[in-house]
Amino acid sequence: MTNPTAAILVIGDEILSGRTREANAYHLAGRLVQVGIDLVEIRVVPDDHRAIVDGLHALSAAVDHVFTSGGIGPTHDDITADAVAAAFDVAIDVREDARAMVAAAVGDRRLTDDHLRMARIPEGATLIANGISGVPGFSIGNVHVMAGVPSIFVAMLDAVLPSLGSGEPVVSREVRFEVGEGRIATPLRRLAAQHPRLSLGSYPFADGRVFGTNIVVRGTDPAAIDAAVAQLEELRGSLG
Amino acid sequence: MTNPTAAILVIGDEILSGRTREANAYHLAGRLVQVGIDLVEIRVVPDDHRAIVDGLHALSAAVDHVFTSGGIGPTHDDITADAVAAAFDVAIDVREDARAMVAAAVGDRRLTDDHLRMARIPEGATLIANGISGVPGFSIGNVHVMAGVPSIFVAMLDAVLPSLGSGEPVVSREVRFEVGEGRIATPLRRLAAQHPRLSLGSYPFADGRVFGTNIVVRGTDPAAIDAAVAQLEELRGSLG
Incomplete structure (x- = not known):
């Protein structure tokens, strides 16, 4: 088959500890079949900088499109954006357009430094909007960084999928x-x-x-x- | 933490195509938490020799215990046992004790060459019995090769788990x-x-x-x- 290939890197202690049953890879698999992109690997790793960077390096070299799920919120265990910046060896900082989206979602007067963590975007990335939480994901290189909350993951996938090349539906x-x-x-x-x-x-x-x-x-x-x-x-x- | 570590390699086109929602990694995650073994990676790959061998090499070097799920039946797409033998660089052939278990499960008179594929065991492996289908899985090195059918996977895990070192329950x-x-x-x-x-x-x-x-x-x-x-x-x- 000559269809484009894809993989998903799920970032989440909650999956590996058995607390949560993985849902986003399952949703992604069903959607990619419809548009003729072949999902060739699902990988679940912990909330660990090294594991995320290694997973990104391996998968982004192996397939056409890498999706990630999880770890882009405001708390101490949300380390995906930094790991993506490290994997691509680029800087990361609060970006004005992302800040505006986060402020609109949270309310300007309540905006804290923790909220602003969600506006930290690796250099050169493109934002992925979503109508559920309002807080953006982002694409950089062939990696699409999306939320772990299933309803937000679904909305971000809807936003990013039309821009990817597709193949023959299977x-x-x-x-x-x-x-x-x-x-x-x-x-x-x-x-x-x-x-x-x-x-x-x-x-x-x-x-x-x-x-x-x-x-x-x-x-x-x-x-x-x-x-x-x-x-x-x-x-x-x-x-x- | 000093708990032993584990990973699971799920072999299955049916997961990657969105047909089936993965269940065995979820079950494994819940069981390992109880016995104090830390699941640190879930990887799903297609029914593809190279992908299985590469996954086995990577995971068996990285963690204490690797579980595999799927691809040990009698049909043309069941290639896990051969991939495991290749990954460990050992021979594989029908083994008498495994043949007896398969014969007991299937019935001696109905036993075909295809059934005998399920009695092909890599050299040096230990069989994993199960009371559901009667057809064995096997352990070799730190890799435990188990069925993809969830009820059989559960039974094989029950058989193999007590023999593994455990840590402090989380x-x-x-x-x-x-x-x-x-x-x-x-x-x-x-x-x-x-x-x-x-x-x-x-x-x-x-x-x-x-x-x-x-x-x-x-x-x-x-x-x-x-x-x-x-x-x-x-x-x-x-x-x-």
Whole structure:
């Protein structure tokens, strides 16, 4: 496939400690499929400067677009913006347009030094607006730095996605088998070889006492997908 | 902290394509907190040999225990065992004890070459039994290779966890503020400095139209946690 690639770096002790179930990578995955950008890695790291910088270096070199989630608020554990500046080796300071957005969100009279931390933007970045909190994220190089609060992450993604190049949307269809993977592995292997441009994923499930298998056919060519699904349905019929 | 560290490598196109919401890393995170092992990275990669090998190399060098999830079934897209063997540079073949377990699970008369793929175990590995499917995972070096089906992953983790060294269980308590992070960032920063052995996480939330903040105090010393929580409750009271 020649679609653009993406990765997400989720910054959050709350995910790694089991307190919170990750939601933003899941949302991002669903959105990127629709626009034909291939998500090739999800990485969750702690609120730790070194871990964030290392993750940014690795992912921004490996894929076309890196999204980050979390760590851009006003408190002592919000260290993402500084880590991004360090990763790109640029200065970071309060920027006037970001300050105006934060002031509008918080109210000028209540604005504290902590609030102003949210207006600290690495040099050369472009702001990402959002209509939920009003406090901006930012893009620098191929990295898009977004909030961890899911409703704000969603709004920032809506703002940034149209500006990214997109590829061919990936379509998927699913055929459910009420037998274990082992019963259909051989014909499935043959089918996968017949359709080199499609991805055939085999996902076993345990549904009460029944072991079954969902076969997911993915690709960018609807006619080829339909043909593979027809073959799978024929296979399912032949199992009786 | 001197607790042992862990990471999980989730192998699965189905997560990256947005089809499935990841569940095993979330379960693992909750379990590791209880036994005092610090989960320091979650990484999700595709069903791709190179991506799995690279992930294994990076994570097994960085942490004490690596768990993998997914890709150990009988179908063409189940390539985890081979990637693990390649990462450790050891041979892989059908092993008699694993073959017996697979045969017991599937039924000897129905056993196919595809089923036998599940009995291919890298040289030097130890099997991980599970009472759900009967098909084993395995441990090699500091890597524990487990199934992607959540009920089987849970059973394998139950089997392997008691054999790992554990640390001091991490306890957490939460104080909810009905104000945004900016209002409490300054006292919170002071409190975090007063309790260097505790982790104070600040998690903003948007609950309908209310922006609030959950402060999570984490650590291994219950008395210190109680003291910090009392200070947070006093702070909350002072906000009126």
